[in-house]
Amino acid sequence: xxxxxxxxxxxxxxxxxxxxxxxxxxxxxxxxxxxxxxxxxxxxxxxxxxxxxxxxxxxxxxxxxxxxxxxxxxxxxxxxxxxxxxxxxxxxxxxxxxxxxxxxxxxxxxxxxxxxxxxxxxxxxxxxxxxxxxxxxxxxxxxxxxxxxxxxxxxxxxxxxxxxxxxxxxxxxxxxxxxxxxxxxxxxxxxxxxxxxxxxxxxxxxxxxxxxxxxxxxxxxxxxxxxxxxxxxxxxxxxxxxxxxxxxxxxxxxxxxxxxxxxxxxxxxxxxxxxxxxxxxxxxxxxxxxxxxxxxxxxxxxxxxxxxxxxxxxxxxxxxxxxxxxxxxxxxxxxxxxxxxxxxxxxxxxxxxxxxxxxxxxxxxxxxxxxxxxxxxxxxxxxxxxxxxxxxxxxxxxxxxxxxxxxxxxxxxxxxxxxxxxxxxxxxxxxxx
Amino acid sequence: xxxxxxxxxxxxxxxxxxxxxxxxxxxxxxxxxxxxxxxxxxxxxxxxxxxxxxxxxxxxxxxxxxxxxxxxxxxxxxxxxxxxxxxxxxxxxxxxxxxxxxxxxxxxxxxxxxxxxxxxxxxxxxxxxxxxxxxxxxxxxxxxxxxxxxxxxxxxxxxxxxxxxxxxxxxxxxxxxxxxxxxxxxxxxxxxxxxxxxxxxxxxxxxxxxxxxxxxxxxxxxxxxxxxxxxxxxxxxxxxxxxxxxxxxxxxxxxxxxxxxxxxxxxxxxxxxxxxxxxxxxxxxxxxxxxxxxxxxxxxxxxxxxxxxxxxxxxxxxxxxxxxxxxxxxxxxxxxxxxxxxxxxxxxxxxx
Numbered sequence: 001x002x003x004x005x006x007x008x009x010x011x012x013x014x015x016x017x018x019x020x021x022x023x024x025x026x027x028x029x030x031x032x033x034x035x036x037x038x039x040x041x042x043x044x045x046x047x048x049x050x051x052x053x054x055x056x057x058x059x060x061x062x063x064x065x066x067x068x069x070x071x072x073x074x075x076x077x078x079x080x081x082x083x084x085x086x087x088x089x090x091x092x093x094x095x096x097x098x099x100x101x102x103x104x105x106x107x108x109x110x111x112x113x114x115x116x117x118x119x120x121x122x123x124x125x126x127x128x129x130x131x132x133x134x135x136x137x138x139x140x141x142x143x144x145x146x147x148x149x150x151x152x153x154x155x156x157x158x159x160x161x162x163x164x165x166x167x168x169x170x171x172x173x174x175x176x177x178x179x180x181x182x183x184x185x186x187x188x189x190x191x192x193x194x195x196x197x198x199x200x201x202x203x204x205x206x207x208x209x210x211x212x213x214x215x216x217x218x219x220x221x222x223x224x225x226x227x228x229x230x231x232x233x234x235x236x237x238x239x240x241x242x243x244x245x246x247x248x249x250x251x252x253x254x255x256x257x258x259x260x261x262x263x264x265x266x267x268x269x270x271x272x273x274x275x276x277x278x279x280x281x282x283x284x285x286x287x288x289x290x291x292x293x294x295x296x297x298x299x300x301x302x303x304x305x306x307x308x309x310x311x312x313x314x315x316x317x318x319x320x321x322x323x324x325x326x327x328x329x330x331x332x333x334x335x336x337x338x339x340x341x342x343x344x345x346x347x348x349x350x351x352x353x354x355x356x357x358x359x360x361x362x363x364x365x366x367x368x369x370x371x372x373x374x375x376x377x378x379x380x381x382x383x384x385x386x387x388x389x390x391x392x393x394x395x396x397x398x399x400x401x402x403x404x405x406x407x408x409x410x411x412x413x414x415x416x417x418x419x420x421x422x423x424x425x426x427x428x429x430x431x432x433x
Numbered sequence: 434x435x436x437x438x439x440x441x442x443x444x445x446x447x448x449x450x451x452x453x454x455x456x457x458x459x460x461x462x463x464x465x466x467x468x469x470x471x472x473x474x475x476x477x478x479x480x481x482x483x484x485x486x487x488x489x490x491x492x493x494x495x496x497x498x499x500x501x502x503x504x505x506x507x508x509x510x511x512x513x514x515x516x517x518x519x520x521x522x523x524x525x526x527x528x529x530x531x532x533x534x535x536x537x538x539x540x541x542x543x544x545x546x547x548x549x550x551x552x553x554x555x556x557x558x559x560x561x562x563x564x565x566x567x568x569x570x571x572x573x574x575x576x577x578x579x580x581x582x583x584x585x586x587x588x589x590x591x592x593x594x595x596x597x598x599x600x601x602x603x604x605x606x607x608x609x610x611x612x613x614x615x616x617x618x619x620x621x622x623x624x625x626x627x628x629x630x631x632x633x634x635x636x637x638x639x640x641x642x643x644x645x646x647x648x649x650x651x652x653x654x655x656x657x658x659x660x661x662x663x664x665x666x667x668x669x670x671x672x673x674x675x676x677x678x679x680x681x682x683x684x685x686x687x688x689x690x691x692x693x694x695x696x697x698x699x700x701x702x703x704x705x706x707x708x709x710x711x712x713x714x715x716x717x718x719x720x721x722x723x724x725x726x727x728x729x730x731x732x733x734x735x736x737x738x739x740x741x742x743x744x745x746x747x748x749x750x751x752x753x754x755x756x757x758x759x760x761x762x763x764x765x766x767x768x769x770x771x772x773x774x775x776x777x778x779x780x781x782x783x784x785x
Binding site for chain 1 (some may be wrong): 479480483484485488529575579582589591592593594595597599684685686687688689690691692696724727728731735741742744745746748749
C-alpha cells in the first residue's frame with residue numbers, strides 16, 4: 001500500500017513537472033508577470049508563448065514541437081539566475097534563453113558561455129556583444145542601443161532637412177541616470193562632433209516621477225529636439241511635464257523603452273504627437289490574425305486581455321518567437337530536418353540567420369521587423385529601426401522605410417569595447433564553427 | 434529531556450566561556466558543519482550550488498553585517514547594499530590595477546574600503562538616532578550607486594557601466610565550478626561568522642549593546658560613543674563589503690551598479706527582522722527565509738498547473754502572508770522561535 005502511494009505520488013510529481021517529452025524543443029521562459037515591470041513582461045512573454053502555440057498548432061518545426069516552462073523572475077537578478085540554473089538542464093536541455101532584463105542578462109552572461117546556451121537580448125544589454133568573436137553565445141538581435149542612438153541622429157538629421165542642417169542645432173539628451181541611460185552618450189558625443197550640433201545632457205534620477213527642474217532647464221536651453229532615453233514611470237512624467245512647459249511633443253523622440261502603450265496611455269492627451277523609436281512596425285499582420293484564429297479561438301491564448309494582441313510589447317514577443325524558431329529551422333537545415341536541435345546547433349542557427357522580405361512574407365510578418373542577416377562578426381543582424389508616433393489611441397509608423405545610422409562609427413566602437421572585454425577576460429577572439 | 438544539561442560540569446573558565454556551553458549544541462553544530470562541508474558537496478547538484486546555497490551564504494553574510502550594526506549596536510541602516518557595492522567594485526579595481534594581487538587580499542581590501550565608506554557615512558549617527566538615522570543612511574545608498582555610474586574609472590570605462598569579475602585563483606588553483614565556489618564561500622562565511630560571534634561576546638560587543646540599550650547611560654559609564662558607533666559601522670560595512678565582493682565574484686560574475694540598489698538593502702533589512710535582530714543565528718535563518726522560500730513557493734505554485742500569471746501573483750501573496758504570520762507569532766524573529774523551542778525541549782516531557 002505504502003509503495004503504491006509513493007508510486008502514485010512520484011508519477012503525479014512527474015506529471016506536473018515533466019509533462020513534455022524529451023522529443024520536444026525545450027525553451028525556458030524566464031518571465032516576469034508581477035512587480036513594477038509586469039506590464040512589459042506579460043506582453044512580451046505572452047507574445048512569445050502565443051507564437052509557440054501557433055507553431056505547434058501548425059505542426060511544429062518540421063514536426064518538432066516546442067515545449068516551454070515558465071519561471072517567475074520578478075525582474076530580479078538573483079531570481080533570474082535561479083530560474084536559469086533550474087531550467088537549463090530540464091527536458092533535454094534549454095535551447096536558448098531570453099530574460100528581457102539587463103540585470104539578469106549580465107548575471108547569466110558568463111554562465112551561458114560556459115553552458116553553451118545561446119542568449120538573445122532583443123534591444124537591450126551590452127551593445128558590444130554584437131561581436132560574435134568575443135561573445136559567441138550572446139545575440140543582441142535586430143539592434144543595440146548604440147545603433148539606435150545613431151539611427152536617432154540620422155532621423156533627426158532627415159527631419160531637419162539633411163545631415164548638414166544639424167550644424168548649430170541643439171539636441172537635449174534627457175536620460176535615466178543609470179548605466180542604461182548613459183550607454184548611448186559616447187555615440188551621441190561622437191556624432192555631435194561630426195555633425196556640429198550641440199548636445200545637452202540632462203540626467204533624471206530614478207524613478208523620475210518629478211522632472212520640473214529638468215524641463216525648466218530644457219525650456220531655457222530651447223532645444224530643437226529632445227531625446228528621451230527613459231524607462232518606466234519616467235516616460236509618462238516627461239511627456240506630461242513637456243506639455244505643462246509648452247514643449248511640442250512632436251520634437252520629442254523616445255528610446256524604444258519609451259515607446260509602448262504602457263508609456264503613452266498614462267500621459268493621456270499630452271502624448272498625442274509624441275514620437276519614439278521602434279523595431280516593429282505597428283499595425284496588423286497575417287501572423288497576428290493567425291494567432292487570433294488558431295490560438296485564441298482555441299482558448300490557448302496567453303493574454304487575458306485580447307485587445308493587447310499586436311500591442312508593442314506583444315509584437316516584440318512575437319518577433320522574438322519568430323527569430324528563435326527561424327534559428328531552430330536554420331539549424332535543422334544543416335544538422336537534420338525534423339530532429340531536436342542541441343543548444344550549440346541552435347547557436348549556429350542564430351549565427352547564420354537570414355530572414356529577408358520573402359521569408360517574412362511566408363511567415364505572414366512582412367515588414368513587421370527589419371530583415372535580419374547575422375554572421376559571426378555581426379550578431380545583431382540589422383541595426384535598423386523605425387520611428388512611430390502616438391495618435392492619441394495607437395502608434396503609427398511615420399517613417400516608411402527602415403532607418404540605419406552611422407554603422408561604421410558604431411562598429412568601430414563595439415570592436416574597441418569588445419576587444420577590451422576580451423583582453424580583460426583573456427579571451428582570444430575567434431569565430432566558432 | 435533532549436536538552437538536559439544535567440551532569441555537564443564546567444571545571445575551567447575556558448569551558449564556561451565557550452560559544453556552545455551545552456554539549457548537545459556542540460554536537461548539533463558539528464553535524465551541521467559536517468553536512469555543509471561534506472554532505473552538501475557530495476549530494477547537491479550544480480543547480481543547488483549556484484542558485485541556492487551560494488546566494489544563501491552570501492546573503493547570510495550581508496545580513497550578519499547588518500545585524501552587527503542594527504541588532505547589536507542599535508543603529509538602523511538602509512545602506513547595506515551600498516556597502517556591498519563598494520566591496521565588489523573596490524575588489525574588482527584592486528585585482529585589475531595591482532597585477533598579481535592575491536584575490537583574498539583583494540577581498541579584504543575591498544572590505545576595508547567598504548569599512549572606510551561606512552565610517553564616513555556613520556558620522557551622522559553621532560548626532561541623530563532611530564528613523565532619522567535610517568533616512569540619513571539612505572544617502573549612502575543613493576550616493577554610492579550614483580558615484581559608481583558617474584565616475585567611469587570605477588568600472589574601467591566600460592560603456593555599459595558593468596564590471597566582469599575576474600576569475601578567482603588562489604595559489605594557481607582556479608575556483609571555476611559551482612562546487613569550488615561554494616566551498617570557498619562557505620569557508621569565508623564560517624570564519625567570519627565565528628569572528629562575529631566572538632566579537633559580540635567580547636568587550637567590543639558589550640559596548641555595542643550598551644550603546645544600543647541606552648547611549649547616554651553607556652557614555653556615563655565610560656564608553657566613548659564616537660569610537661563605539663563608528664567601530665560598529667566599520668565592522669558592519671566590512672562584512673557587507675566582503676558579501677558584496679562574493680556576490681560579484683562567486684555568484685553573478687558580471688554586475689552593474691544597479692544590482693546593488695535600494696531593493697537589495699531592504700531585502701537584507703527584512704532578513705534580519707524576520708530572522709531575529711541581534712542574533713547571529715537569526716541572520717542565517719532570515720536569509721534562508723527570504724532566499725529559499727520564494728523558490729519553494731515558485732516550484733509549488735507552478736507545479737499546480739495554474740495559469741502562470743495567477744501562480745506568480747499567488748506566490749507573492751503567500752510569501753507576504755507568511756511574513757506577517759511569523760512576525761505575529763514571534764515578533765523577535767525566527768531565532769527567538771528556535772530559542773523557545775529549545776527551552777521547551779529542555780523541560781519536555783515534564784513542564785512545570
